[in-house]
Amino acid sequence: MGKLFSSKELYKLRNSIPIHVLIETQLGIPAKISEGVFRFLCPLCNEFQTAVNPRTNLSRCFRCEKNFNTIDMVMICRNTDFVSSVKYLQTILNPRESGHGT
Ligand SMILES: [Zn+2]
Structure with missing residues (x-):
């Protein structure tokens, strides 16, 4: 995998978009609040x-015993590769900028 994106950029994409917003609003995954916990x-x-951790901005499935970050969620739900998923998140974060300058 080449270094298409800087680690700083990827960090921003993993942490700047609240994962529950990504899940519910952007990806349209069914979600509910149960016992005060977003599932x-x-x-x-x-x-x-499942649950999300606002502190780490990760979602977790207790049954699969897996943690998902924002990029993982996009890859799984949209069935896209890493690069396409990162670009998708960039359009959410920077809706006015199409493409990415340096
Ligand atoms: Zn699961």
Whole structure:
């Protein structure tokens, strides 16, 4: 995998978009608040045994025993590769800039 994106840029994409907003609003994954916890339908096992951690901005499925960051979620839900998923997140973060300058 080449270095198409700087680690700083990837860090920003993983942390600047609240993961629950990405899940519910951008990706349209079914989600609900249960016992005060945001839960979403796991795209891998289709169960609601999930949670998000606002501190790390990761989502977790307890059944799959996996953590997903924003890029992982886009790759799984949109079935896109890493580069396309990063570009998708960039358009969410910078809706007015098409493409990315340096
Ligand atoms: Zn799962």
